[in-house]
Amino acid sequence: MQMKLLPSPEQAAALEATLRACNRVAAHVSRTAFETGVTDRNGLQKLVYADIKATFGLSAQPAVRVVKKVVDAYGALAASLKAGRLGAPGARRYRKAIGSPVTFRPDAAQPFDDRCLSWQMDARTVSIWTVDGRMRGIRYTGSPDQLKTLAEYRKGESDLVQRDGKWFLIATCDIPDPEVYEPADWIGVDRGIVNLATTSDGTNHQGRRLNRYRRWQARKRAELQARQSRSATRRLARRAKKEHRHATHVNHRISKEIVSVAQRTGRGIAVEQLDGIRDRVRLRRDQRGTLSTWPFHQLGQHLAYKARRAGVPFVEVDPAYTSQRCPRCGHTERANRPERHRFSCRRCGLAGPADHVAGVNVRNRARSAWVFVTAPVPAPA
Template identity: 70%
Template sequence: MKLVVQVKLLPTPVQAAALAMTLRACNAAAEYTSRVAYERNVKSRNELQKLCYREIKERFGLSAQPAVRVVKKVVDAYTALHSGIRAGTLGGERSRRRVKAESKPIAFRASAAQPFDDRCLSWRHDASTVSIWTVAGRLKDIRFAGSADQLATLRAHRRGESDLLFRDGMWFLIATCEVPEPEVFEPTDWIGVDRGIVNLATTSDVDNFQGRRLRRHRRWHARKRAELQAKQTKSANRLLKKRARKEARHATCVNHRIANDIVAVAQRTGRGIALEELRGIRDRVRLHRHQRATQSSWPFHQLERHIAYKARRVGVPVLLVDARYTSQTCPRCKHTARSNRPTRDTFSCRRCGLAGPADVVAAVNIRDRARRAWALVNVPVSMAA
C-alpha cells in the first residue's frame, strides 16, 4: 500500500532563498506549459514536452530533469481535472464550477509543490540531510526532521518522487512510500463503531470518544470566522484561509488519535472493525437547519479512511454494514421503531424494555450486522448451493 511521509526541512537562510527561487521558477514554467496545453488542446505528455521542453529550459533556467517534472505536473493536473469532470464532481455541463474550470488554463501558485525524482533529490538518512537541485545550483546538507516512526518508514520503504512544499512559512518534503501489506487475519469477532457528532466514535466495547472539547473548539473558530468575514478585507481573507487550515489540521489530528486507539484494540484482541456505510447519508437524512453545518463540517469520511488504512497496515479486517435504523433497533428482540429512541442520548425498547446509551446500542447493532455478513460471506459453497 502507498503511504506519504512528511518531513520538515530546516534550511539555512541562504538555502531557503534558493529553494524559494526554485519553486517560483518551476511554477512559472508550469504556468507557461499549462497555457500551451490549454490553447493547443494537448493531452499527451510526449507531445507537450516536444512543444515546451526547450522553452522551459532557456526561459526559466531549469535543467533537463526538472523541466521534465514540470511537464508531467501539468499533464497530471489536466488529467485530474478531466477525471473530475467525467465523474461529475464539478457539477453538470452548465454548472458554474465546471464552466469556470473549463474556460481557462489551470493556474499554479508561485509556492505550489514541485515534484523531484531521485536524479534531482537524494536522501542521507544517517545524517538526516538531503541534497536537492535548485536554480542556484545543487544544495547539499539540508537538514530534515520528523517523527521516529515516519523516518523509519521513509528509510525502509521510500519509492518514487518527493514533493517540495512551502506552507505557512515552513519547508516540507512529502515522500511516497510503498509499504507491504500483511495478510488479513480471520477475526474471532467484531468491534462495532458508531460515528456521531456529540460522541465522535462509540464502540461496542463501550469505549466512548467524546467530542465536547472539540465542539467548544469549533464554536470558538466559528465566532472568529464570523468576525473576519464581517471585515471583508484582503488581510481578513488571508487569516480566514489560515484559520481554516488550522481547524482542518486539528480535526485530522483528532481522527488520527481515535483511529489509532480503535485499530490497536482490534489488533490486540484479534477482532475486525465494523463501520456504518455512510455514503449518501446527506441525501437520506433530513436535518434541522441548525444541524446542517455541524454535520457537514466534521470529516466523518476522513475518520473512516484513517481506520481503514491503519487497519490494512496491521492486517485487521474492516467491514462496512448497512447504517439504517442502527440506533432504533433493539439488539435483543430486534424491534425497530423511532419511539425506541426517546432522546438523542438514550435508547429504550418499547417491546422488551432494554435500555441504555443510544450510541452504544447502535455500535452493538453494527457489530451484530458484521457478524451476520461475515458468516454469510464465509459460508461453504456446497451449503450455499
C-alpha cells in the same frame, strides 16, 4: 512520509527560487495545454520541451517533472468534473473550471524523482537540484518511526513543499501490508454528529471540550465574515487551516485508539458505510454547520488505513436502520428512538444510549458480513 528540512538561509533561498521557477514553467505549460487541448504526457511534452529548456533554462529532468505535474493537474480536473464535484455542466463552478487554464501558486509543491533528489540516510541529508545548481548537504529530521520507515520503504518521487516559512519533503513509501488475522469478534463503530464515534464496547469518543471548541470557532468565523475586509478574509483562511488541522488531529487520535484496542483484543473493526451522508440525512438548522465543517469521511479513512497497517480486519456494513433496530429482538421502528440520545425498544423493552445500540448493530452486521466474505467459493461442477 513528511520529513522536515533544516536548510541554511542560502539553501532556503535556492529552494524558494526553484519552486517559483518551476511554477512559472508549469503555468506556461498549462496555458499551452489549455489552448491546444493536448493534455496527454507524450503529446504535451513534444509541444513544450524545447521551449522550456530554451526560454526558461530548466534542466532536462526537472522539465519532464513539470510537464508531468501539469498533466496530473488536468487529469485531476477531469476526474472532478466527471464525478460532479464541481456541479452540473451548466453550473458556475463548472464553467469557471473549464473556461481557463489550471493555475499554479508561486510556491506550489514540486515533485522530484531520484535523478533530481538523492537521500543520504546515514548523514540525514539530501542532495537536490535547484536553479542555482545541485544543492548538497541539506539536513532533514523526523521522529524515529519516520526515519526508520523512510530508510526501509522509500520508493519513487518526493514532493518539495513550503508551508508557513518551513520546508518539507513528502516522500513516497511503499509499505507492505501485514497479513490480516482472523478476528475473534468485532468492534462496531457508529459515527455521528454529536458523538463523533461510539463503539459497541460503549466507549464514546466525544466531549464537552471539543463541542465548545467547535462552537467557539463558528462564532469567530461569523464575526470575521461580517467584517468583509481583506484582513478578515486572510484571518479566515488562517483560521480554516487551523481548524482543519485540529479536526485531523482529533480523527487521528480517535482512530489510533480504536485500532489499538482491536489489535490488543484480536478483534476486527466495522463501520457504517456513510457515502452520501450529507444528501441522506435531514438536520435541524443548528446542526447543519456541524455536519458541513467536520470531516466524518476522514475518520473512516484513518480507521481503514491504520487497520490495514496493523493487520486488523476492517469492513463496512449497510447503515440502514442501525439506530432504530433492536439488537436483542430485531424489532425495527422509528419509535424505538424517542429521543436523540436514547433508544427504547417498543417490543422487548431494551433501553440504552442510542449511539451505543447503533454500534452493537454495526458489530452484529459485521459478524454476518465476515462469514459471507470468508466463505469458501464452491468448486465448479
